[in-house]
Amino acid sequence: MSPAPQDGLSSLLRLLHSVSISRFFVLTIAFFVVRFFARAIQRVYFHPLSKFPGPKLLAATRISGHIKTWNGTRHLSLMKLHREYGPVVRVNHDELSFTDPNAWRDIYGHGSKGTAGSSPTKDWLRYGKTLNGSPSLLQARDVDHSRQRKIFTPAFSDRALKQQEPLFLKYTNQLVAKLKESVQGDSNKRIDMIQMYNFCTFDIMGDLTFGESLHMLDKAAYDPWVSTIFSSVRMGARMSTLANYQIMVSIVRTLIPKSRNRARYNHFAHSVTRVTKRLEKGREAEGVDLWDLVLAQEDGKGLTRGEMDSNASLFMIAGTETTATLVSGLTYLLLTHPECMQKVVAEIRNAFANTDDMTMEKLAALPYYAACIKEAFRLYPPVPLGLPRTTPEDGSTICGHFVPPRTIVTIPQHAMYTHPQNFKRSFEYLPQRWLGDPEFASDQRHALQPFSVGARNCVGQNLAYHELRLIVAKVLFAFDLELAPECEGWLDQDTYILWQKKPLMCKLSAVN
Structure with missing residues (x-):
């Protein structure tokens, strides 16, 4: 029995509909492919930065750089690029990397007088925002900063x-006491110095920062708050790889587990609680800490409570892990x-009769x-990658090169300090x-x-x-x-803003 005419018409319409949908997807994909290659050609050959040396692939797309950031190998990539292309390399279609020592002055300092343009400013998009909306020193615009x-x-x-020296001595002495306690009676015991x-x-x-210890040396364990850091x-x-894709940022934020966001807020709330406790103590607190010195100034009260909280959180990150990193590397x-x-131990032990003499x-x-x-700072800088700046609307002159706006x-830092044009025998540890x-004599x-300029x-x-000298000595x-x-x-470590340190296992023998 032959199908009804209506059935045949419906089938034909469905077929045409599926063909049109398939064609739409094909055309859409073709559009994005053509757009990708057209934009890549424009970036490589016609972009204002096309005169700067660097791999064409990096100029064409950010994908390669994102992969290296994701894998923690971007510091190695930048080191190799500068050795191949010289002191200025185009590492993205809109990004230049410098290892010329004069770049410190021109990018982070006040620049060179009589040159075109103005000094670069912070790339605010990449520095994020504090949870309470009050900027710390890291995110504050010029006036607030x-x-x-x-x-x-x-x-x-x-x-x-x-004035704070007794505080440093208290904990460095406690570190030594804990180490002695750990190795007592077991000469083969190995300790993770990290x-x-x-x-x-x-x-x-x-x-x-808070007027009270985290008691990590007492407990020989990480505080949960620190583990979150x-x-x-x-x-x-x-996540920083998404900074240039705001639509993706919005999508990813909706997909992040609530537990992750909750941990972030709990971490900041912990800082707020500790600052509150410290401020309630007022000037009656024992010893001398940050808030004693800040609030004693007439203009110290110029900090809002939100700025106190955001800066306290910043100091607990910036003033801890970076110091421990350099001490570990040293x-x-x-x-x-x-x-x-042998030389440094002899110098330290000959200079002091006992550790109480150390100042x-x-x-x-x-x-x-x-x-x-x-x-140690040269070969193992705590912040091995760069802190991004952006050229203003009138551009900037950096190491004699005019760099266009935006x-x-x-x-x-790691690439600069290991570049042979800056340091002879650059990968050798030579105090x-x-x-x-x-x-x-030719070293730059x-x-x-390491602390920028x-x-x-x-x-x-x-x-x-002062802290790292006391600890190591x-x-x-x-x-x-x-x-x-x-x-x-x-030292063969990945980098994710900071080095991903592996355990540093050591045997310690107490010296009489």
């Missing part, structure tokens, strides 16, 4: 740090260079120790390069700026130097260290 900086600077001065250094730096900063670093770096580099370890001033005056620290410019050795020593450099750099005075065999190649 100047006001906050004026308030905080005296609290991080050498004079203020001298953990111990983190416990110490977080306890110090907790007391300095560590777990969020990698995700934060990966320990590893000394252990893998026995001749350097900030005396430690800062040890020349070989200072050279060892600088060389260009992202960065200095990747003597900082002590006037004529072999290294001003390239080393200019009005937005790290406000806590004095604190970091007390450990080296009290113990002979031996690196565990499985830690060979420890």
Whole structure:
């Protein structure tokens, strides 16, 4: 029996409908493919940055760079690019990377007089926002940043740090006591120095910022609040790849588990609670901490409560993990260079009869120790990648190159410090390069700026130097260290904003 005419017509209509839908999808895909290649050609050959050297693939699309960021290998990629293409490399269609030491002045400083354009500004899109809407020093625009900086600077001065010296000594002495307790009766026990250094730096900063310790050295365990910081670093770096795709950001935010957002809010709320407790103590708190020094100033009351909370949260991240990172790197580099370890240990032990004699001033005056620290900063900078800036509407002149408006410019510290044009034998740990050795007369020593330069450099750099000197000196005075065999190649690490450190297992022998 033949089908009814209506059935045949319906089938025909369905067929035409499916064909039209298929054609629509084909045309849509074709449009995006053509658009992708057309835009790639424009970026590579006709973009205002096309005159700058670099791989055509990176100029054509961000995809390759995003993959390296996601995998934690972007620092290695930038290092190789600068060795191949020189001190300025186009690493995205709208981004330049610099390893010329003068770039510090032109990107983060006040620039060169008499040149075209203005100094770059922060790339605000990449710095995010605080949960309470009150910007910290990191996110504050110029007017608010100047006001906050004026308030905080005296609290991080050498004079203020001298007042805080008993606080630093308390926890560095506790670190040594805990290490002695751990190895007592077991000469073969191995200790992860990463953990111990983190416990110490977080306890110090907790007391300095909130007026009370996190008691991580007491418990020999990470505070859950600190664990949240560590777990969020990698995700934060990966999420940064979406900064240029705001639609994707909105989609991803809806897909993020509520538990993740809740943990983020709980973490910030923890800072708020601790600041509240500290402020309630007023000037009656024991010792001298950050708020003693801030609130004692007449303009210290110029901070809003929201700014206190956001900055307290910032200090607990920026002033802890970075210091512990450098201390860990310095320990590893000394252990893998026995001749350097022998010299620095002799210098420290000959300078002091016991650890109670150690002061900030005396430690800062040890020349070989200072050279060892600088060389550790060079080979293992706590922030190995660049802090992005953006050129203004009138462009900027950087290292003699006019850079057009709305260009992202960065200095990747790891790539700069290991570039052979800046440092001779750049991958070798050689503290003597900082002590006037004529072999290294050509070194561009001003390239080393681990705390950045200019009005937005790290406000806590004095604190970091004093803290790390005390920690390492007390450990080296009290113990002979031996690196565990499985830690060979420890510097081979991924980067997600910061280094993803592996355990640094060491055997410690107490020195009489």
